[in-house]
Amino acid sequence: MTDRLDGQRDPGGDQAAGAAPGPRATPPDDAPSPASSPAPASSAASSTPPASAPASGSAAVRARLGPSPAMAGIFLLPAFLLLAAWMIYPVIWSIGRSLYDATGGRFVGLGNYVSIFTDSSALTTIKNNVIWVVVAPIFVTALGLVFAVLTERIRWATAFKLVLFMPMAVSLLAAGVIFRLVYEQDPDKGVANAVITSVHDVFSSDHGYPGARPRENDQAPATVQGGAVVARQQAQPGSPVLIPLVGLPQDAVKDAAPAATAPAEGVGGTVWLDVVRGGGGTLNQVDPQERGLAGITVEAVSGGSVAATTETAADGTFRFEGLPAGSYVIRLPASNFTAPFNGVTWLGPSLITPAIIGAYIWVWAGFAMVLIAAGLSAIPRDALEAARIDGATEWQVFRRITVPLLAPVLLVVFVTMIINVLKVFDLVFIIAPGSVQPQANVIALEMWRVSFGGGGNQGLGSALSIFLLVLVVPFMIFNIRRFRRDER
Amino acid sequence: MRKLPIVVALLGLAAAACGTGSSGGSEGGASSAPASGGGDKPLAGQKIEVAAKWTGDEQANFEKVLKAFEEKTGATVTYASTGEDTGAYLGPRIEGGNPPDVAILPQPGLVQQYADQGALKPLAPEVQAQIDQNYTPYWKELGSAKGQVYGVLVKAAHKSLIWYRQSAFDDAGAQPATTWDDLIGKTAQSLSDSGTTPFALCAASGWTLTDLFENVYLSSAGPDNYDKLAKHEIPWTDATVATALEKMAQIFGKKEFVLGGASGALQTDFPTCVTQVYGEKKAAMVIEADFVAASVGQSGAKVGEEAQIMPFPKVGDAAPVVLGGDVGVVMKDSKGAQALLEFLASKEGGEVWAKQPGYLSPNRNVSPDNYPDNLTKQLAQTIISAGESVRYDMSDLAPSAFGGTDGKGEWKDLQDFLRNPSDVKGAQKKLEADAAKAFNK
Numbered sequence: 001m002t003d004r005l006d007g008q009r010d011p012g013g014d015q016a017a018g019a020a021p022g023p024r025a026t027p028p029d030d031a032p033s034p035a036s037s038p039a040p041a042s043s044a045a046s047s048t049p050p051a052s053a054p055a056s057g058s059a060a061v062r063a064r065l066g067p068s069p070a071m072a073g074i075f076l077l078p079a080f081l082l083l084a085a086w087m088i089y090p091v092i093w094s095i096g097r098s099l100y101d102a103t104g105g106r107f108v109g110l111g112n113y114v115s116i117f118t119d120s121s122a123l124t125t126i127k128n129n130v131i132w133v134v135v136a137p138i139f140v141t142a143l144g145l146v147f148a149v150l151t152e153r154i155r156w157a158t159a160f161k162l163v164l165f166m167p168m169a170v171s172l173l174a175a176g177v178i179f180r181l182v183y184e185q186d187p188d189k190g191v192a193n194a195v196i197t198s199v200h201d202v203f204s205s206d207h208g209y210p211g212a213r214p215r216e217n218d219q220a221p222a223t224v225q226g227g228a229v230v231a232r233q234q235a236q237p238g239s240p241v242l243i244p245l246v247g248l249p250q251d252a253v254k255d256a257a258p259a260a261t262a263p264a265e266g267v268g269g270t271v272w273l274d275v276v277r278g279g280g281g282t283l284n285q286v287d288p289q290e291r292g293l294a295g296i297t298v299e300a301v302s303g304g305s306v307a308a309t310t311e312t313a314a315d316g317t318f319r320f321e322g323l324p325a326g327s328y329v330i331r332l333p334a335s336n337f338t339a340p341f342n343g344v345t346w347l348g349p350s351l352i353t354p355a356i357i358g359a360y361i362w363v364w365a366g367f368a369m370v371l372i373a374a375g376l377s378a379i380p381r382d383a384l385e386a387a388r389i390d391g392a393t394e395w396q397v398f399r400r401i402t403v404p405l406l407a408p409v410l411l412v413v414f415v416t417m418i419i420n421v422l423k424v425f426d427l428v429f430i431i432a433p434g435s436v437q438p439q440a441n442v443i444a445l446e447m448w449r450v451s452f453g454g455g456g457n458q459g460l461g462s463a464l465s466i467f468l469l470v471l472v473v474p475f476m477i478f479n480i481r482r483f484r485r486d487e488r
Numbered sequence: 489m490r491k492l493p494i495v496v497a498l499l500g501l502a503a504a505a506c507g508t509g510s511s512g513g514s515e516g517g518a519s520s521a522p523a524s525g526g527g528d529k530p531l532a533g534q535k536i537e538v539a540a541k542w543t544g545d546e547q548a549n550f551e552k553v554l555k556a557f558e559e560k561t562g563a564t565v566t567y568a569s570t571g572e573d574t575g576a577y578l579g580p581r582i583e584g585g586n587p588p589d590v591a592i593l594p595q596p597g598l599v600q601q602y603a604d605q606g607a608l609k610p611l612a613p614e615v616q617a618q619i620d621q622n623y624t625p626y627w628k629e630l631g632s633a634k635g636q637v638y639g640v641l642v643k644a645a646h647k648s649l650i651w652y653r654q655s656a657f658d659d660a661g662a663q664p665a666t667t668w669d670d671l672i673g674k675t676a677q678s679l680s681d682s683g684t685t686p687f688a689l690c691a692a693s694g695w696t697l698t699d700l701f702e703n704v705y706l707s708s709a710g711p712d713n714y715d716k717l718a719k720h721e722i723p724w725t726d727a728t729v730a731t732a733l734e735k736m737a738q739i740f741g742k743k744e745f746v747l748g749g750a751s752g753a754l755q756t757d758f759p760t761c762v763t764q765v766y767g768e769k770k771a772a773m774v775i776e777a778d779f780v781a782a783s784v785g786q787s788g789a790k791v792g793e794e795a796q797i798m799p800f801p802k803v804g805d806a807a808p809v810v811l812g813g814d815v816g817v818v819m820k821d822s823k824g825a826q827a828l829l830e831f832l833a834s835k836e837g838g839e840v841w842a843k844q845p846g847y848l849s850p851n852r853n854v855s856p857d858n859y860p861d862n863l864t865k866q867l868a869q870t871i872i873s874a875g876e877s878v879r880y881d882m883s884d885l886a887p888s889a890f891g892g893t894d895g896k897g898e899w900k901d902l903q904d905f906l907r908n909p910s911d912v913k914g915a916q917k918k919l920e921a922d923a924a925k926a927f928n929k
Contacts, residue, residue: 103604103605121895121896184755185748185751185752185755211683211744213744215681246680246681246682246683247680247681247683247744248683249682249683249684250659250682250683252683275660275681275682275683276661277659277682278658278659278660278661279660279661279662279678280661345751345755347755348751348754348755349907433692433754433755433756433757434692434693434694434757434894434895434899434903435691435692435694435754435755435895435900435903435906436754436755437894437895438895438896438900441895448576449893449894449895449896450889451579452575452576452579452580453573453575453576453893453894455888455889455893455896456575456579456601456887456888456889457889
């Protein structure tokens with residue numbers, strides 16, 4: 001449909017637009033002129049009748065039709081002044097400033113621009129911006145399209161759209177604060193990790209003693225080897241093995257039975273928490289106040305292979321029944337001590353950019369949906385129905401009819417998102433903790449940081465802002481040209 | 489259909505514009521009530537704007553001091569909060585030629601920076617007389633640049649403290665340490681054995697790490713080296729820095745010593761680590777300054793009972809005393825602005841302020857009796873008696889690109905060191921590279 005409109009464009013179009021004040025202004029003596037000059041009349045489609053009259057008009061006619069240039073100038077002046085003060089002057093000034101050093105006193109030529117491409121932290125920002133531009137607009141547009149198409153089919157579509165559009169009503173700053181909490185590492189605080197850990201816990205659970213470990217010194221009767229706790233002393237029948245552990249809070253064992261020394265028969269011993277509340281107690285000896293650790297898997301290892309496995313009783317003692325005489329290494333396998341799964345480190349250096357992009361998509365997908373839904377409602381139903389009557393499946397209708405007809409809207413959304421993404425600032429600033437800001441940094445944030453946020457180098461800051469402008473301008477031009485084409 | 493894309497596009501642009509919603513700071517609030525022009529109120533009718541970073545209770549307390557000044561002089565003082573990032577707030581206002589009359593800068597480094605820019609006005613002789621009378625020469629030098637006195641330290645923060653939770657120490661039978669080796673080998677180890685993580689670090693806020701480094705360095709390398717490193721007269725690749733970093737690695741390198749490990753600590757902002765100790769009771773100690781008291785209260789612990797402090801243990805020959813603090817400067821010269829600073833630097837003004845909680849005065853003539861609690865009295869006494877051996881927070885003396893910017897310079901390099909504490913050499917190299925860049929500007 002737009003193609004047909006585009007096809008109408010002709011050199012006379014500018015004049016047509018200029019004469020927009022309408023046919024009523026056409027003086028009567030000019031009235032016959034369209035008829036007498038058939039060439040322009042035929043070139044302009046009949047759908048735009050006013051275009052035909054002035055198309056043939058001379059400069060004199062046009063002058064009489066529109067306001068005088070002086071009048072036009074007066075009307076344009078306020079807008080021009082505002083634009084000049086807030087757009088043109090700052091841009092030119094920034095270009096000039098970007099050629100000077102931090103204090104603004106020394107001319108450095110393109111030095112600031114060179115440092116953008118040599119400084120490693122600035123290069124990270126460029127890399128991150130590329131990731132943003134590649135990923136975020138596609139996801140936002142695609143998700144918006146899916147939502148738009150789906151909501152068209154459901155009851156309560158408006159309610160659904162309202163919910164999806166709601167994030168737009170929240171400022172990006174607030175959205176950042178929300179997602180900072182969503183991505184908290186602690187599953188008790190962060191929703192994302194709460195979901196992941198509860199799903200994980202359905203499939204596996206831990207019953208052990210995460211954090212328990214032997215003391216770290218040469219006198220300790222046990223050491224850690226590859227995650228497992230191994231007794232130094234070889235186990236002999238009749239001499240119980242002592243495996244004192246530490247590092248558990250008292251509250252974790254407050255219901256446990258007091259630890260007991262294993263009877264001196266067969267291969268056995270005690271695993272207990274060798275800590276007394278408030279300090280004291282004899283190191284590496286079972287004291288009356290100390291608690292046994294129940295349910296720990298104990299292995300007797302001989303010559304590298306596990307000869308027998310048992311579990312500790314409530315008082316922490318264990319005994320291997322029917323083990324052939326000999327000496328064994330007593331080992332508590334690592335499975336006793338595996339730390340609980342603590343979710344994903346969203347705010348760590350590796351996942352931070354995807355995490356923030358996720359928040360961005362949450363904010364903007366609803367917006368894209370609304371725009372695309374508006375475009376969708378304008379698609380001629382007959383085209384869809386004709387395709388369905390011809391036997392097209394829903395997927396084919398979507399793929400071959402809906403998407404091509406929506407292409408102009410999708411493109412607008414996509415390009416708008418690219419522009420929007422290039423200047424992303426607030427979400428990164430708020431979601432990334434200070435320690436991963438360097439890894440999450442983007443150009444707009446870096447620009448602010450080096451010029452105002454402590455860096456104190458407005459030369460480099462100006463260079464970054466000009467660089468950002470250069471990146472945005474092609475998309476702006478593209479968008480503006482599209483609008484102008486669509487306008488006709 | 490024809491008009492649709494335009495509507496869509498306009499909507500898009502509008503939304504894009506709205507997306508970056510800003511919280512407009514209201515400038516208003518200046519009461520216009522003219523003070524009755526009496527002979528005892530020399531500044532009646534004068535309007536003074538003062539900008540500082542304080543918010544909440546700290547702001548309310550400071551406003552009480554301003555009120556005392558207003559009552560004394562008849563001037564009208566409006567307070568503007570700069571937020572956390574004072575440089576970011578003042579920078580554009582200086583550029584725009586519209587700075588506040590008086591600014592309270594959180595870093596003396598900014599005094600140097602703004603003095604270089606010519607944004608500061610030298611203090612009047614009356615203010616300097618107050619400084620000579622009430623401060624040791626170290627503080628006067630701190631507020632000076634290029635031989636001129638520009639600033640006066642109006643509020644001090646004691647940064648050589650370790651806060652601990654009494655119940656965790658009781659459970660573990662741990663004792664406060666006086667040496668670093670005891671802190672690591674005995675106190676922290678016995679806490680860890682008893683199942684309580686010894687330290688909570690707010691490593692996402694880089695300055696907490698620089699504070700830790702400064703204490704360790706001041707004690708292990710001595711005040712002379714400290715001054716040299718602060719001015720970048722010795723490089724960060726110096727052996728004394730390596731020693732200090734290795735000491736820090738004794739905490740950083742042990743997974744069970746740091747709550748959440750390095751990764752967890754690096755996601756923890758200040759003051760969450762205080763909450764982790766006193767609110768969630770997950771850790772036993774937090775190495776931070778006296779101003780932690782406010783967060784301790786919010787976590788429901790009582791200072792002096794559950795929340796105890798020990799002086800930072802000595803790593804080398806003597807225990808360190810590192811101070812932070814806020815420096816008042818005049819940005820627009822006027823009688824009122826100078827009079828306000830004179831008031832803040834005086835015994836009279838200091839004692840009004842000292843009666844508010846959470847304030848510590850570097851003014852040696854402000855009697856410790858004015859403070860509302862014993863803890864602050866003790867702290868004030870240590871600062872006054874430590875005298876010349878006290879040092880100012882090093883990162884705050886450095887150019888802010890090195891010592892005061894999130895994600896850059898020393899903050900970033902120490903965070904990277906926490907991530908990988910075995911690489912002392914690499915950390916030193918990065919610190920030196922960043923310092924060289926920031927100091928050579």
